Amino acid sequence: MEPRRHRIDVDGVGLAVLELGPADAPPLIMLHGMRDVPESLLPVAEPLARNHRLLLPALRGHGDSDRPGGYAMDQFLYDLYRTVEALEPRPFTLFGHSLGGQIGARFAALYPDQIAALVLVEGLGPPARLEEDDATLRIRHHAERLLATLTPPPDRPLPDLEFAAGRLSHNNPRLPPGRARELAALATRRESDGHLRWAFDARVASVFLGVQRQDTEHYWRAVRCPTLVVSGDEAAEYWRAQMALPGDGEFAPGELEARVRCFADAEHVAIAGAGHMVHYDRPADLTAAVEDFLGRRT
Numbered sequence: 424m425e426p427r428r429h430r431i432d433v434d435g436v437g438l439a440v441l442e443l444g445p446a447d448a449p450p451l452i453m454l455h456g457m458r459d460v461p462e463s464l465l466p467v468a469e470p471l472a473r474n475h476r477l478l479l480p481a482l483r484g485h486g487d488s489d490r491p492g493g494y495a496m497d498q499f500l501y502d503l504y505r506t507v508e509a510l511e512p513r514p515f516t517l518f519g520h521s522l523g524g525q526i527g528a529r530f531a532a533l534y535p536d537q538i539a540a541l542v543l544v545e546g547l548g549p550p551a552r553l554e555e556d557d558a559t560l561r562i563r564h565h566a567e568r569l570l571a572t573l574t575p576p577p578d579r580p581l582p583d584l585e586f587a588a589g590r591l592s593h594n595n596p597r598l599p600p601g602r603a604r605e606l607a608a609l610a611t612r613r614e615s616d617g618h619l620r621w622a623f624d625a626r627v628a629s630v631f632l633g634v635q636r637q638d639t640e641h642y643w644r645a646v647r648c649p650t651l652v653v654s655g656d657e658a659a660e661y662w663r664a665q666m667a668l669p670g671d672g673e674f675a676p677g678e679l680e681a682r683v684r685c686f687a688d689a690e691h692v693a694i695a696g697a698g699h700m701v702h703y704d705r706p707a708d709l710t711a712a713v714e715d716f717l718g719r720r721t
Contacts, residue, residue, distance in 0.1 A: 424469050426479070430487075433505045439487035440506060441479040444472035449539075449721070450515035451475040452507070454523025456545075456700075457630075458623050460486040462609040464520070466706035471713065475516075480506050482523070484624035494627045496634065499526045500533065507537065516721060518542040518713070520702060522630065525639070532645035540721050541646060542713055544653040545699050547682045548636060549662045550674045565633065572628045580618035587611050587619070594665065597657075597696065597704045606703070643685035649720040650689040653712055654679065655697035655704065662699070690716070 426441035441461050453468055455461050461479035468477050481488040483502055503526060507515070516539050519527030524546015531538040552564070581587050587607035592598055598606070612622045663672030683691045692712045697704040 424465075424472065426465070429510065431506060431509045433502050436483055436491050436502070437489045438483065438502060438506060439481040440510065441477075441481075442510075443468055443477040443479070444475050446476055448474060448476045450478070450511045450513055451717075452478045452480070452503075452511070452515050452517050454480065454503070454517070454519040454526055455482065455485070456519075456521030456523050457627055458485075458621070459520070459700075460610050460622055462486070463606055464702055467702050467710045467713070470710045476511070478506070478510055482526075482627075484627040486622050490624040492624070492626060494624075494630045496526070496529065496630055499630065500530055503530055504534070514539045516540040516542065516717060518544070519546050520544040521546060521699065522627075528639075528646060529642045531648055531650075532642040535645075535647055538648045540717065541648050541650040542653065542716065543650065544701050544709065545655060545658060547643075547652065547654075547679065548639065550672065550678060551636065561635075569632060572632055573626070576625050580620055581611060583619065584608060584611065587621070595698065595700050595703050596660075597698065598700075602703070640682070640685050643682070644687075647687050649716075650686045651713065651716040651720075652683050652686070652689055652691045653701060653709065654691065654693050655699055655701045656693045656695055657697060657704075658699045660698055665699075692716075 424443060426443050429440040429442060431438050431440065451471060453461070453464050455464055461481050464479055468479060471477060482499060484490050484494055514537055517527045517531060519525070519542070524543040525548070527541060528543060528546065531541045584604065584607045588603040591606055592600065592603045610622050611619050613619055659672035683689050694701050694705050694708050694712065697708070701709050
């Protein structure tokens with residue numbers, strides 16, 4: 424299924440959007456996560472497109488969208504608002520993975536009349552850090568993250584697609600080799616200087632600078648639409664390795680469940696054999712969970 428392609432202008436920032444499914448079907452907008460591209464969601468999106476009009480934006484700084492350098496959370500929310508304004512006036516289901524889920528939950532709280540249902544895939548953030556309840560440690564950690572996040576990384580072009588596929592396989596150990604190569608082709612770009620690079624701006628990580636979980640929970644508590652929370656039961660490996668969290672990367676007993684209870688009308692599904700990148704590891708199981716939820720709640 425070949426997506427239809429749109430490009431919209433949001434105050435000078437060009438955003439690429441994929442579209443699938445019948446134009447008159449119930450709308451569903453899917454937001455990918457950080458350091459990812461909307462095309463990676465296609466194994467989930469294509470089956471859903473049988474009964475929905477799907478829009479898959481490339482978030483600013485990712486894929487074929489522009490890289491303006493400004494990546495505050497409110498800018499992502501504004502981009503989504505303008506994308507919806509341009510392409511889909513009807514209330515819609517909003518699906519978000521990881522960063523996309525963080526954006527989605529805030530959007531649902533801010534603009535409740537536009538959201539029919541919400542699907543958050545690994546979108547409730549990492550396990551709590553020990554310093555979250557200690558103001559001195561929290562400030563020290565913020566200082567460290569600020570420099571680490573905003574200091575421009577060295578320019579390290581990728582040698583070739585096989586190397587990129589190897590990096591994806593290393594970070595996602597359940598990813599089949601063939602799928603790793605497909606994703607590597609989708610998530611890289613041959614740029615004007617002839618070098619191959621990842622199709623995202625590393626500075627996007629600044630979106631979470633100064634964002635506190637306690638503040639985020641205020642948005643969760645304001646969400647009133649039916650909400651599906653999806654987690655990968657092997658996600659601890661991601662938090663342990665990628666986020667450099669201390670300990671084993673597991674949520675404390677009851678921690679994830681407490682976050683789910685912040686939502687007024689939420690249910691939780693854990694996908695067996697999936698890490699943080701649920702759509703990489705178990706796309707069919709994720710699709711089935713979403714279809715079941717939407718069939719019952721919309």
